[in-house]
Amino acid sequence: MNKKVRTLIASSTALVMAGSMILPCGCSKKQQLVIYNWGEYIAEDTIAKFEAKYPQYDVVYRTFETNETMYPNLENGYDVIIPSEYMVCRLIEEDWIQPLDWNKLPNVTKYMDPMFRDVTYTDNAEISGQVLDYAVPYLYCTVGLVYDANKVTLPEGTTDPAVIWDVLFNTDSGLSIGMYDSMRESIGTALNYYGYSINSMNDEELNKALDLLVAQKSALHPAYGVDNLKDKMAAGELAASIAWSGDHIVMLERVEELGNTNIDLQFVLPEGSNWSVDMMCVPTNCKNYDGAMDFINFMYDPDIALENCEYVGYSTPNVAAKDMLDPEVSGNKYYYPDEEVFSSLEVYYTSDALEERYTEIWNTVKASA
Numbered sequence: 001m002n003k004k005v006r007t008l009i010a011s012s013t014a015l016v017m018a019g020s021m022i023l024p025c026g027c028s029k030k031q032q033l034v035i036y037n038w039g040e041y042i043a044e045d046t047i048a049k050f051e052a053k054y055p056q057y058d059v060v061y062r063t064f065e066t067n068e069t070m071y072p073n074l075e076n077g078y079d080v081i082i083p084s085e086y087m088v089c090r091l092i093e094e095d096w097i098q099p100l101d102w103n104k105l106p107n108v109t110k111y112m113d114p115m116f117r118d119v120t121y122t123d124n125a126e127i128s129g130q131v132l133d134y135a136v137p138y139l140y141c142t143v144g145l146v147y148d149a150n151k152v153t154l155p156e157g158t159t160d161p162a163v164i165w166d167v168l169f170n171t172d173s174g175l176s177i178g179m180y181d182s183m184r185e186s187i188g189t190a191l192n193y194y195g196y197s198i199n200s201m202n203d204e205e206l207n208k209a210l211d212l213l214v215a216q217k218s219a220l221h222p223a224y225g226v227d228n229l230k231d232k233m234a235a236g237e238l239a240a241s242i243a244w245s246g247d248h249i250v251m252l253e254r255v256e257e258l259g260n261t262n263i264d265l266q267f268v269l270p271e272g273s274n275w276s277v278d279m280m281c282v283p284t285n286c287k288n289y290d291g292a293m294d295f296i297n298f299m300y301d302p303d304i305a306l307e308n309c310e311y312v313g314y315s316t317p318n319v320a321a322k323d324m325l326d327p328e329v330s331g332n333k334y335y336y337p338d339e340e341v342f343s344s345l346e347v348y349y350t351s352d353a354l355e356e357r358y359t360e361i362w363n364t365v366k367a368s369a
Contacts, residue, residue: 030058033291036070036078038278039063039227040250041139043304043311050298057291065226066182068359079286080295085277086184086348088135089122090355097281099133104293107300108136111318116277122349123199135279136296139246139314142334142345143185143276144269146233146248147240151175154268159344161270165193167240169212171219178229178241179222183362184348185274186213189242192272199349206361213365230254236263243267244276245335246314253313269334275345277317 035047047059062078064070067087074081074096083091091097102109116137121128145164147154152167152175168177168189179186188198190209200206216222223232223241230247232238234254243251248267255263280299282292298304302320309316309325315335316322322330333341 031056031288031291032060033057033080033288033295034060034062034078035295036062036064036073036081038082039065040230041082041278041312041314043307046299046304046308049304050295053298054291054294057288057294059295066180068183074283075285077285077287078283079288079292080280081283082138082278082280084348085119085121085131085135085279086350088131088279088281089124089127090350091281091283092127092130092134093124096283097134098284098286098289100136100282100296101289101293104290105136105297105300107297111300111302111305111320112136113317113319113322116317119277119347121277121347124351131279135281136300137317138278138280138299139309139312139316140275140277141244141246141314142269142337143188143242143244143274144248144267144334145240146243146251146265146267148233148236148238149264149266150262151239154266159269159271161192161195161272164268164270165189168220168222168242169193169216171215173220175220175239176237177220177222178232178238179216179224180226180229180242181224182226183358185242186365187358187361188274188348192270192274195272198272198274198346199354201354201357206357210361210364213361214368217365217368233265234258234260234263236260244314245269246312249313249329249335267334269337269341269345271344273345274348275337275342276347278314 047061051057051059067083070081070083071087117132121131145167147167155163158164187209190212191198191200191205193212194205194208196205223229223238229241230251231254233241233251235258245267248265251265255265280296282289286292300318302318305316305318305321306324309321330336
């Protein structure tokens with residue numbers, strides 16, 4: 001027997017023995033659990049901790065950048081997906097996700113902030129009332145402007161969207177800016193700039209938003225992206241960018257890591273802007289429903305929820321985890337809006353007509369010179 005064959009057999013034997021030590025007697029292999037989540041949206045050791053607590057599962061972890069890039073991949077087969085609330089509503093209507101077994105989610109029952117039971121998730125009252133049957137909040141955020149106060153000056157205390165978003169849309173500014181490569185955020189920002197609803201279906205309003213985004217692209221050549229914008233802002237490459245509130249926290253951490261003392265990143269939330277909830281749900285074509293329930297319940301363990309919210313920077317719906325946060329974070333109304341701030345914001349709505357119209361606008365923007 002040559003050395004190569006001996007090595008192969010020895011390696012195979014070691015793997016079998018390792019599997020025997022890990023798995024209960026009689027099990028031939030672990031159960032695969034496939035998670036589909038946003039990029040940079042989970043603490044580095046969360047999956048390892050889950051697998052340690054539930055050794056019967058082998059997690060396959062995949063990522064997406066936007067709801068719209070996630071949607072066409074659902075046929076690939078995932079056990080847990082984490083879209084935003086407007087996409088959840090669409091998936092309920094299209095029968096892409098299935099009801100959750102709340103009897104298997106004791107942590108969610110105990111620790112989920114009750115306010116999420118009263119949220120109007122869409123203008124379709126029937127679907128809105130069903131959201132928590134199909135999905136539970138993972139993290140949430142607001143959409144505002146992050147800017148380097150050494151390069152951009154805004155009136156103190158302003159919430160006027162025309163003043164705030166002018167930093168991104170003033171074609172004479174010559175500023176280096178960032179825009180999310182996401183149609184709802186970018187179109188929503190343009191609509192909010194004019195004081196329109198971020199769910200507008202008015203042709204005149206939508207055409208003005210389109211013209212604004214095309215002019216912005218032509219004059220300012222914004223950096224488009226999602227996760228890359230955090231690094232660009234922290235490195236001082238951009239003067240301002242659209243940002244989820246959680247991304248602002250991450251940017252501040254990266255500025256500190258880089259030692260960029262000449263960068264002063266501030267975040268401001270315009271009236272009428274968006275707040276959104278990313279939610280854990282289970283596709284109808286999932287292959288490991290019990291594993292999905294175990295994972296969702298595990299994510300609501302207060303210590304795990306705290307680690308994820310601190311790592312990602314977004315706001316936690318877990319009341320026990322929120323109580324353990326630094327008061328400077330949990331008391332920030334941009335990260336954890338009070339009732340007054342919430343009342344001035346909108347969630348994104350969805351419908352076939354809206355998705356078609358907004359997709360048409362965004363494709364036109366992206367194709368423009």
